[in-house]
Amino acid sequence: MKLLLHMCCGPCAVYPVSVLQEEGVEFEGMFYNPNIHPKEEFDRRMENVKKLSEIKGFNVTYFDDFKQQFWENFTGPEELRCRMCYDIRLDKAAAFARENGFDAFTTTLLVSPYQKHDLLKELGEKAAARYGIEFYYRDFRPGFREGQNQARELGLYRQKFCGCIVSFRQTPVKKQKASPANNK
Ligand code: SF4
Numbered sequence: 001m002k003l004l005l006h007m008c009c010g011p012c013a014v015y016p017v018s019v020l021q022e023e024g025v026e027f028e029g030m031f032y033n034p035n036i037h038p039k040e041e042f043d044r045r046m047e048n049v050k051k052l053s054e055i056k057g058f059n060v061t062y063f064d065d066f067k068q069q070f071w072e073n074f075t076g077p078e079e080l081r082c083r084m085c086y087d088i089r090l091d092k093a094a095a096f097a098r099e100n101g102f103d104a105f106t107t108t109l110l111v112s113p114y115q116k117h118d119l120l121k122e123l124g125e126k127a128a129a130r131y132g133i134e135f136y137y138r139d140f141r142p143g144f145r146e147g148q149n150q151a152r153e154l155g156l157y158r159q160k161f162c163g164c165i166v167s168f169r170q171t172p173v174k175k176q177k178a179s180p181a182n183n184k
Pocket residue numbers: 035071081082083085086162163164165166167
C-alpha cells in the first residue's frame with residue numbers, strides 16, 4: 001500500500017510517522033492547512049514538518065495556501081466550523097492521493113485527543129468515497145503522549161492552540177506564543 005499522510009503539524013506527526021516506518025508502510029506526507037492563523041504560526045508549523053521529515057527521512061508535499069478569512073468570516077457554531085475545516089483538508093488530501101497514484105490517505109489529526117475524532121473518521125470516509133480511494137482509518141490516539149514526548153526531545157515547536165483564528169482568540173495571550181517546551 002502506498003499511503004498519503006496528511007500532516008497537520010510536526011508534533012502530531014511524530015507518532016504516526018514512527019508507527020508507519022516501524023511497520024514498513026510506504027508513505028509520503030502532505031502539508032495542507034489553510035486554517036492556521038496567523039501567518040507566522042502557519043510558517044512555523046510548516047517549518048517543523050520540514051524539520052521532522054528531514055530527521056525521519058521521508059518526502060512531503062507542501063501547499064502554502066493561507067486562507068484565514070474563511071474561518072474569520074464563519075459565524076456558525078464550532079461543530080460546523082470544525083466540520084468545514086476538516087472537510088477542506090481531507091478533501092484536498094483525497095484528491096491529491098487519487099491524482100498522484102496513492103492507494104489510500106490518512107491524517108495525523110487522528111492522533112490528537114483534542115480533535116473531534118469520530119467526525120474526522122466520518123469525513124475521511126466520505127472524501128474517500130468521492131474520489132474512489134481508501135481512507136486509512138487508524139486510531140493513533142494511544143500514542144499521543146509518546147509522540148509529544150518525542151517531539152520535545154527532537155526540539156519541535158509544540159503549539160498551544162488548534163490553528164484557526166477563532167481558536168487563537170480563545171487562547172490566553174501568554175499561551176499563544178508557545179516555546180518548544182510547551183504542550184499543545
Ligand atoms: S478549532 Fe481547529 S479544527 Fe476547529 S475550525 Fe479551528 S483549526 Fe479547525
